Amino acid sequence: MMLTELFQRGEFVVTAEVGPPKGYHIEHLLHEAETYLKGHVHAVNVTDNQSSVMRLGSLATCKALKDKGLNPIFQMTCRDRNRIGLQSDILSAALFGIDNLLCLTGDHTTLGDNPQAKPVFDLDSVSLLHMLKKLESGEDMAGNPLEGEPPKFAKGAVVSPCSDSVDVQLAKMEAKVRAGAEYFQTQAVYEPEKFIKFMEKAKQFGVPVQLGIVIPKNVGMVKYMNANVAGISVPDSMIAELQADKEKTKAGITGVEISARLIKECKPYCQGVHIMALGWESKIPDILAKAGL
Amino acid sequence: MLITQLKSKETIEALAKGKTVIINCHGCKEVYFPEQEAAELQKELSVGGNVTEIITRDYICNPDNLRFQLKKFEDKIKDADTVLVFSCGVGVQTVAAFLEDKKVFACCDTCPLPGFQGVTPLEFDCGQCGECYLNSTGGICPITACSKSLVNGQCGGAKNGRCEVNKDMECGWERIYRKLEKLGRLDTLKYEAKVRDYAKPFKESKDEG
Numbered sequence: 001m002m003l004t005e006l007f008q009r010g011e012f013v014v015t016a017e018v019g020p021p022k023g024y025h026i027e028h029l030l031h032e033a034e035t036y037l038k039g040h041v042h043a044v045n046v047t048d049n050q051s052s053v054m055r056l057g058s059l060a061t062c063k064a065l066k067d068k069g070l071n072p073i074f075q076m077t078c079r080d081r082n083r084i085g086l087q088s089d090i091l092s093a094a095l096f097g098i099d100n101l102l103c104l105t106g107d108h109t110t111l112g113d114n115p116q117a118k119p120v121f122d123l124d125s126v127s128l129l130h131m132l133k134k135l136e137s138g139e140d141m142a143g144n145p146l147e148g149e150p151p152k153f154a155k156g157a158v159v160s161p162c163s164d165s166v167d168v169q170l171a172k173m174e175a176k177v178r179a180g181a182e183y184f185q186t187q188a189v190y191e192p193e194k195f196i197k198f199m200e201k202a203k204q205f206g207v208p209v210q211l212g213i214v215i216p217k218n219v220g221m222v223k224y225m226n227a228n229v230a231g232i233s234v235p236d237s238m239i240a241e242l243q244a245d246k247e248k249t250k251a252g253i254t255g256v257e258i259s260a261r262l263i264k265e266c267k268p269y270c271q272g273v274h275i276m277a278l279g280w281e282s283k284i285p286d287i288l289a290k291a292g293l
Numbered sequence: 294m295l296i297t298q299l300k301s302k303e304t305i306e307a308l309a310k311g312k313t314v315i316i317n318c319h320g321c322k323e324v325y326f327p328e329q330e331a332a333e334l335q336k337e338l339s340v341g342g343n344v345t346e347i348i349t350r351d352y353i354c355n356p357d358n359l360r361f362q363l364k365k366f367e368d369k370i371k372d373a374d375t376v377l378v379f380s381c382g383v384g385v386q387t388v389a390a391f392l393e394d395k396k397v398f399a400c401c402d403t404c405p406l407p408g409f410q411g412v413t414p415l416e417f418d419c420g421q422c423g424e425c426y427l428n429s430t431g432g433i434c435p436i437t438a439c440s441k442s443l444v445n446g447q448c449g450g451a452k453n454g455r456c457e458v459n460k461d462m463e464c465g466w467e468r469i470y471r472k473l474e475k476l477g478r479l480d481t482l483k484y485e486a487k488v489r490d491y492a493k494p495f496k497e498s499k500d501e502g
């Protein structure tokens with residue numbers, strides 16, 4: 001089911017993210033998704049060789065999730081395929097009845113586990129959205145007609161609301177909206193004030209935005225993100241909170257509390273939440289319950 | 294611009310089998326050639342007495358020029374078992390095609406070097422994309438200033454104005470945005486999605502403006 005329909009109905013749209021394994025054994029992923037996500041979230045993002053680390057494909061994993069009754073969101077980056085590969089995979093998604101897409105440029109190849117690979121970037125997030133609109137109008141990027149009924153997707157994109165160059169990010173967001181983006185998921189937010197300020201500016205584009213949540217697992221993780229991950233800065237007070245009771249943090253309780261609190265504070269300003277659990281999928285039902293969702 | 298680097302001494306020594314003729318190309322303004330290192334290495338190779346001739350010319354990538362230049366060494370070349378070429382990849386290919394029945398080996402690796410002759414290398418670079426974007430990007434080249442050569446704006450990877458690929462490098466799109474901001478020309482960025490045409494630089498006749 002298309003995410004855009006849910007937004008139109010005025011639902012507060014809840015999505016989560018899963019990362020395919022480095023191998024083709026998917027039983028564990030499916031089990032976690034059926035246990036902790038099914039019935040709790042509206043849709044499940046499947047990452048596309050996240051962080052440029054080679055893994056099982058997003059499209060195949062989306063299909064497997066769909067067969068189990070979940071609603072998948074096919075994430076696509078422009079790093080590994082040129083426009084022929086991307087268009088072809090989009091048609092394949094349509095064949096499988098996968099109708100939610102999330103368009104990203106993708107991390108550079110040198111950041112991953114096959115740094116020798118050729119970075120493609122024939123298209124980027126904006127031209128990928130532009131291409132989707134063309135496919136939906138019944139022709140490919142070069143203007144050649146498609147056979148039969150054209151595909152139709154809910155076209156998503158991402159934005160980084162707490163970036164240190166948020167104005168540059170807003171300009172890119174606007175370009176994505178112009179190119180056809182219908183909903184946004186954000187990079188992880190730890191500073192509600194920054195997010196609210198961002199939303200005041202993003203409102204003008206008239207597209208729904210889902211607050212991004214990465215569950216803070218421990219002090220090491222948040223310090224790493226502060227130093228290395230673009231668009232993320234975890235405030236000192238939150239680091240202190242994780243430090244305060246080591247056992248509680250280890251058990252995941254602190255992370256769940258922080259996540260739920262962030263959602264509650266930001267909920268009035270956005271149209272949904274996207275939770276990136278990074279292996280802590282089992283905590284998602286707890287977070288949602290505590291956030292009152 | 295290109296830069297040629299010598300292959301390792303071991304590699305070159307292993308290639309110099311039997312009677313050997315060496316051809317150096319001191320090139321053209323587009324290629325930087327490591328003259329001194331090449332001369333030293335060739336002196337060492339000559340010690341064994343197998344090197345029968347060292348020829349140094351320019352523009353060996355031009356087949357006609359090459360033919361004239363090699364004429365007076367015809368006998369030495371005919372007699373040689375091996376021809377070692379110290380030049381860019383184009384020069385080696387030209388020699389190999391001309392001396393089609395000789396063992397012709399490349400002794401250099403050829404890499405692109407940012408910048409054209411006469412322009413400060415590393416500061417400005419043109420990727421010869423065939424559809425110059427400079428007018429939309431405040432005169433900063435998105436093809437070479439952005440690690441992903443993005444033409445529709447910044448990716449999500451910039452942190453503190455630095456590129457995700459290399460923290461020592463300023464994010465090209467941060468630079469473009471700040472430049473246009475300073476000029477009061479941010480509206481320039483409100484263009485329709487740009488899609489690169491990779492066929493364009495190679496088209497012989499242009500049917501569009």
Ligand code: SF4
Pocket residue numbers: 418419420421422423424425426427434435436437
């Ligand atoms: S945009 Fe950059 S690569 Fe393209 S022609 Fe202009 S300077 Fe050269």
Ligand code: SF4
Pocket residue numbers: 438439440441442443446447448449450451452455456457458463464465466467
């Ligand atoms: S961080 Fe900036 S320069 Fe680096 S790839 Fe992204 S947009 Fe390009």
